[in-house]
Amino acid sequence: MVRMLIRLLFSVLGHRICCGRIPSWTARVGQSWDTYDVAPGNLYNVIWRAQSWIRSRVD
Numbered sequence: 001m002v003r004m005l006i007r008l009l010f011s012v013l014g015h016r017i018c019c020g021r022i023p024s025w026t027a028r029v030g031q032s033w034d035t036y037d038v039a040p041g042n043l044y045n046v047i048w049r050a051q052s053w054i055r056s057r058v059d
Contacts, residue, residue, distance in 0.1 A: 003057060006054055010054075018051055018054045019051070022044055022047050026042075026043040026044040027043075027044040029043035029044075030042045030043045
């Protein structure tokens, strides 16, 4: 089921979903920016984790 979702997202959005550039303004949303282990609730880190999760599941 997860793999089907990833394939669907990838077919619709292409590399933008997994490899797209994360805008710098996202570092100022949520917790103040720091590394993932210090500020996991920062929007930049959340997007980075999502991209990493998607990349790990794309065939």
